Amino acid sequence: MKPKNEQKQDNLLFVGIDLGTSRSAISSSNGMREWIESYVGWPRDFIAEQVVGKSVLFGAEALQHRLSLDLCRPLERGIIKEGIESSERAVKEIIRYLIDLAKPEPDQKIHAVVGVPADSLKVNKLAIRKAVTDYVHALMVVSEPFAIAYGMNLLNNALIIDIGAGTVDFCIMHGTIPSEEDQKTIFTAGDYIDEQLFNYLIEKYPNSRFNKNMVRQFKEKFSFVRDIDEVIRVELPVNGKPVIHEIKDEVRRSCESILPALVETTTEMIARFDPEFQVKIKNNIILAGGGSLIRHIAEYLQDALKEYGTCKVTRVTEPLFAGADGALRLAQDMPSKYWETL
Amino acid sequence: MIPILARKNDLRIRQNILRGVYEENLLMLGRGHPALSRHRPFPLKKILLYAVVCLFAILMHGQYEGTSFSPSETPANIGTYRLSPPTAGVSWEGTANTFEFSDFVNSGNLPLSHMFGLKIRTIMIDAGHGGADSGSIGKMGTKEKDITLDIAKRLKTHLVKTSRSHVLMTREDDSSVPLHKRVALTQEAKADLFISIHLNYLPRKPTNIIETYYFGPSNDEKTLRLAKQENAGSEYGLSDFKEVMEKLGKTMKLQESKEFAKSIQANLFLNSRKHSEDIQNYGVKRAPFVVLLGVDVPAVLAEVSCLSNDEEERELSSETHRENIASYLTAGILDYLNKGAITYEAKK
Numbered sequence: 001m002k003p004k005n006e007q008k009q010d011n012l013l014f015v016g017i018d019l020g021t022s023r024s025a026i027s028s029s030n031g032m033r034e035w036i037e038s039y040v041g042w043p044r045d046f047i048a049e050q051v052v053g054k055s056v057l058f059g060a061e062a063l064q065h066r067l068s069l070d071l072c073r074p075l076e077r078g079i080i081k082e083g084i085e086s087s088e089r090a091v092k093e094i095i096r097y098l099i100d101l102a103k104p105e106p107d108q109k110i111h112a113v114v115g116v117p118a119d120s121l122k123v124n125k126l127a128i129r130k131a132v133t134d135y136v137h138a139l140m141v142v143s144e145p146f147a148i149a150y151g152m153n154l155l156n157n158a159l160i161i162d163i164g165a166g167t168v169d170f171c172i173m174h175g176t177i178p179s180e181e182d183q184k185t186i187f188t189a190g191d192y193i194d195e196q197l198f199n200y201l202i203e204k205y206p207n208s209r210f211n212k213n214m215v216r217q218f219k220e221k222f223s224f225v226r227d228i229d230e231v232i233r234v235e236l237p238v239n240g241k242p243v244i245h246e247i248k249d250e251v252r253r254s255c256e257s258i259l260p261a262l263v264e265t266t267t268e269m270i271a272r273f274d275p276e277f278q279v280k281i282k283n284n285i286i287l288a289g290g291g292s293l294i295r296h297i298a299e300y301l302q303d304a305l306k307e308y309g310t311c312k313v314t315r316v317t318e319p320l321f322a323g324a325d326g327a328l329r330l331a332q333d334m335p336s337k338y339w340e341t342l
Numbered sequence: 343m344i345p346i347l348a349r350k351n352d353l354r355i356r357q358n359i360l361r362g363v364y365e366e367n368l369l370m371l372g373r374g375h376p377a378l379s380r381h382r383p384f385p386l387k388k389i390l391l392y393a394v395v396c397l398f399a400i401l402m403h404g405q406y407e408g409t410s411f412s413p414s415e416t417p418a419n420i421g422t423y424r425l426s427p428p429t430a431g432v433s434w435e436g437t438a439n440t441f442e443f444s445d446f447v448n449s450g451n452l453p454l455s456h457m458f459g460l461k462i463r464t465i466m467i468d469a470g471h472g473g474a475d476s477g478s479i480g481k482m483g484t485k486e487k488d489i490t491l492d493i494a495k496r497l498k499t500h501l502v503k504t505s506r507s508h509v510l511m512t513r514e515d516d517s518s519v520p521l522h523k524r525v526a527l528t529q530e531a532k533a534d535l536f537i538s539i540h541l542n543y544l545p546r547k548p549t550n551i552i553e554t555y556y557f558g559p560s561n562d563e564k565t566l567r568l569a570k571q572e573n574a575g576s577e578y579g580l581s582d583f584k585e586v587m588e589k590l591g592k593t594m595k596l597q598e599s600k601e602f603a604k605s606i607q608a609n610l611f612l613n614s615r616k617h618s619e620d621i622q623n624y625g626v627k628r629a630p631f632v633v634l635l636g637v638d639v640p641a642v643l644a645e646v647s648c649l650s651n652d653e654e655e656r657e658l659s660s661e662t663h664r665e666n667i668a669s670y671l672t673a674g675i676l677d678y679l680n681k682g683a684i685t686y687e688a689k690k
Contacts, residue, residue, distance in 0.1 A: 088661065122488040122516075125370050126659030140367045155355050175355045177362030185515075330363065333356065338364040 013104045015136075016151075016327025017095065017114045018144060019128070021075045022165030022190060022290055024094055025324040028102040029332060035320055036060075036097065040090035041069030058097050063213065075117060075166065091131040099135050111339050112136040113327040115147035118169040119185040138339045142330065144323050145171035146178055148288045148316065151326020157280035159269060161262070162323075163291025165190035168262060170269050172281065184269060188261045190291055193219055197254035205245055208236040218247065223255050224295035255294050263304045270308070282311035288322050372482040372652065462679055464508045465501060466533035468633065469494035470540040470572070470643075473518025478543035480655035486541045487516065489658050493646065494539050496668035504672060505679065507534070521573065525636030535602070536641035537675065538633055540572060541658075542648040550651040551622045552614060554607040555643040556599035557635045558628025565629045572643065573632045598640035600626070602678045606644050609674035610667070617666070644671065 014029040025035035036059035043049035048068035057065060074087040074094070095114075104110055116128055121143050132139050145160040154160065154173055162169040168189045172182040198215045201208070214236075222232045232248040266285070273281055282305065287298055292315045302313040316322040469491040471477035477486025494511055501509045510531050512524040519527075528536050542551055555565075603626045611623045624645075634641045646667050648654050657663040 122485065123492045123664070124659065124661065126482065126484075126656060127661060129370060130660075140363055141370065142363055142366075150359065155352070155359060175358070177359050177366065180516075187515075330360070334360055334364070338360070341368065 011107065011109055013102065013108045013110050014328060014331040015099065015102055015110060015112045016147070016324045016329070016331055017098055017112060017132075018147065018321075018323030018327060019075065019091070019094065019114055019116045020144070020164055020289075020323070021073070021117060021167070023320065024098060025321050026098040026102050027321060027324040027328040028104075029328065030103065032102045033321055033324070034098065034101040035324075036094070036101075037063065038075060038094060039063055039071060039073050040093045041066060041071040042086075043068060044070055056093055058094065066213075088127060088131060091128065092134070095132050096135050109137040110135070111138045111331055111334075113140045113142060113147070113331040113334070115142055115144040115323045115327045117164060117167050117185070118143040118145060118171065118183050119167055140330070140334070142327065143169065143171065143178070143183065145169045145183070145288065146173075147324075147326035147330060148286070148322045149173045149326070151322060151329045152286065152316065154284065154286060157277055158284040158286060159266070159281050160286050160288060161266065161292075163189060163258075163262075163287065163289040163294075163297075165290065168258070168265070168289075168291065170265055172269055172273060174273070174277070181272070184265060186261050186265055188258045190219070193223070193254045193258060196257045197250055200250040200254055201245075201247065204247075204250060205236065205238075208238050208243065208245060210236050218251065219254070220290075220293075222247075222251050223293070224252060225255050225259065225300050226296045227252075228295060255297075258291070259297075259300060259304070263301065266301065266305065267308060270305075279309065282309060285311060285313045286316060287313060288316045288319055290319060292316065292319050366483075369483045372655075462505075462507050462534040464510060464531055464533045465505070465535045465537070465675065466510050466512060466528045466531060466637075467494045467497055467501075468512040468524055468528075468536065468538035470538060472513050472516055475518060475574070478541060478649045480649045480658075481652060482655055482659075484649060484655050484658060486543070486649055489541055489647075489649070489664065490539045491516065492661075492664050493668050493671070496665055497537075497539070497671050500668055500672040501675065504676060507679075521633045522636065524633055528637045528639070533637070534639050535675070535678075536634075536637045536639055537602075537606070537671070538631075538641070538643040539671070540643060540645050542568075542645040543650045544648060545650050548651060549622055550618065550620060550648045550654045551624045551645070552607065552611050552647070553624035553627060553645045554603040554610070555627050555629045555631060555634065555645070556596070556603040556641065557631060558596070562627075565627060568645075569629045569631050573630075595638055595640060599634070599642055602640045602675075603642040603644075605678035606642055606671060606674035609677060610644065610646060610670045613666070613670040613673065617663075646671070 012029075016027045018025045020038055022038055023035055024038045025033070027033045039059055039062040041057045041062035043052055043055065049055065051068055052065045057069060062069060062071060070086065072086050072090040074090040099110065099112075112132065114128065114132055116124070121141065125141055128141055129139060132141075144164070145162040148162060149155065149158060149160045149171060156173060156175040158173045160169075160171045160173065162171070166189055167185045167187055170184045170186075171178050174182070194212060194216050197219055198210075198212055201210065201215065218234055230248075231246065232251055233244050233246055235242045236245050237243070270278055270281055285301070285305075287301070291297070298313045298315050302311055305311045305313075318325070469487070471485075471487035471490060473487075475487065477490070479485050491513070495514070498509050498511055501507065510527075510533065512527050513519045524538075542553070544551070607623070607626045611621070614621050629643075631643050634643055647658060649658070
């Protein structure tokens with residue numbers, strides 16, 4: 001016979017959700033791990049609904065049918081963005097869809113921890129709670145970089161830099177829940193790189209046809225800083241005819257455009273910290289989020305910080321799930337007496 | 343032995359963190375520590391500055407009565423009054439001014455900017471508070487500085503789309519910008535219009551109110567108290583102050599500010615009323631806000647909502663509500679800019 005405590009846990013499903021600007025992920029205590037691109041689309045009219053065959057589409061599928069849909073990316077720039085009623089609805093739909101992906105049993109109670117971009121917590125925390133509460137029995141909302149730190153057991157003397165699409169969130173961990181002074185958000189993030197790359201390509205290839213979605217895909221596939229031993233070529237139509245374009249310089253320039261603010265804010269965050277522990281922080285800098293996948297970014301940051309003494313910058317092993325896994329761990333570690341009142 | 347101690351320490355840290363997460367979430371639900379309230383740094387220097395502002399304001403009151411302000415115009419009233427939609431040719435706040443220049447500039451009920459063909463090339467939006475200065479804090483932990491910044495950004499987006507003016511902000515992130523710096527930024531940018539966005543906080547009243555201020559003397563206790571709070575962090579020296587006080591003679595600024603304030607208040611209140619019957623109109627008021635004194639162009643400070651009201655704090659967490667407020671402010675600005683030409687409806 002199982003102990004009483006364990007029996008009680010059997011009816012509970014803990015989920016950790018990373019509600020990101022670009023991608024959202026879920027990890028659950030039944031072992032399911034899924035992610036989607038944070039896009040929600042509703043058919044524009046009856047005909048569009050017939051064509052796509054669904055009343056609401058998510059992620060890559062929504063992007064694929066974007067011409068027939070009212071498409072919403074709700075957490076652009078880290079906050080629920082304009083589009084307003086539809087973006088609040090979109091957050092709700094994403095949560096519902098992610099929870100469905102976790103495959104809870106019909107009578108299972110769900111306890112969820114949701115990680116959101118740090119800036120989102122400031123003005124949208126109640127809206128996010130409202131969007132999630134319909135689908136879970138108990139809920140806690142935390143900042144994304146904090147969830148990552150918790151999941152990686154980086155509770156003391158660590159600096160987490162979560163490079164997302166809309167924002168780069170900095171979070172210093174020093175043995176307590178991070179206060180506002182321990183966190184900072186800047187907006188030169190993945191979307192900014194997309195914009196830069198788009199502009200550079202328009203400038204270099206004015207007769208070629210491409211859109212922002214294609215540019216984002218180029219970035220995700222080829223992004224790097226410093227130098228790489230590879231040629232980057234893509235196929236773009238010119239007057240309807242596919243033509244090979246060389247875009248290596250443009251990719252590098254656009255990726256490097258976020259570095260000055262990144263370095264400056266990192267040094268500012270370290271300098272703010274108690275001088276006695278600054279060396280420890282410098283040797284425990286963790287890059288997370290999709291932006292951490294930019295090739296050589298960790299080495300660049302490490303070298304840029306050299307003049308402030310030795311430092312070590314590493315990257316999380318699974319940027320896609322680090323936030324959701326951390327949120328799940330928080331959910332599982334949370335004493336049941338705390339869940340009862342939420 | 344050492345690994346056991348380290349593990350115990352780790353466990354203790356983890357427990358503290360989990361408790362912290364729990365308490366923060368409890369606070370979001372309005373079930374946290376009720377002790378949270380306004381927190382404003384208030385050093386002696388600022389008390390002195392406030393005293394000087396009040397003294398100047400009271401001493402110069404008589405001069406205003408005879409010059410730029412109408413005799414019948416009352417300073418801020420604590421009482422509430424209902425507002426009817428403004429009609430052409432009828433002053434919202436009081437009767438026409440009495441001195442000759444006023445008669446001249448008010449003829450035709452046109453803003454001076456129109457009369458002299460002046461253009462509003464640059465609009466400066468000032469999101470109240472920021473950085474270490476959170477402004478007021480609601481029971482659920484909502485901070486005034488975050489809401490004002492969000493609304494200011496939305497207002498900028500609207501204005502960029504709808505007006506032909508260049509739109510700037512005194513702060514675009516959660517940074518601390520002293521009041522004198524905000525004034526300096528406005529002057530450096532050669533802004534033609536200035537709007538400062540704030541939230542009210544009335545802990546003893548369960549009401550939700552909207553009010554708009556422009557610079558001027560006031561003998562109303564509540565207004566002076568509010569000015570004291572909003573002026574904290576000005577970092578002006580007394581010598582700077584003498585110089586900026588001389589700017590009070592600029593009739594154009596005062597009259598335009600009043601017109602501007604009326605337009606903002608009317609749009610904010612009338613549109614907000616469509617969504618909430620309980621909202622109260624505290625009208626257009628004069629108050630000695632340092633930030634309004636410092637800039638020499640039409641300038642207003644709008645208290646666009648009330649964070650001490652629980653229902654309103656919940657509403658402010660919804661982007662729809664913040665977006666609505668931004669659109670009402672936009673309508674107010676456009677109405678002011680186009681007075682006599684077009685009346686803008688606040689649209690979602």
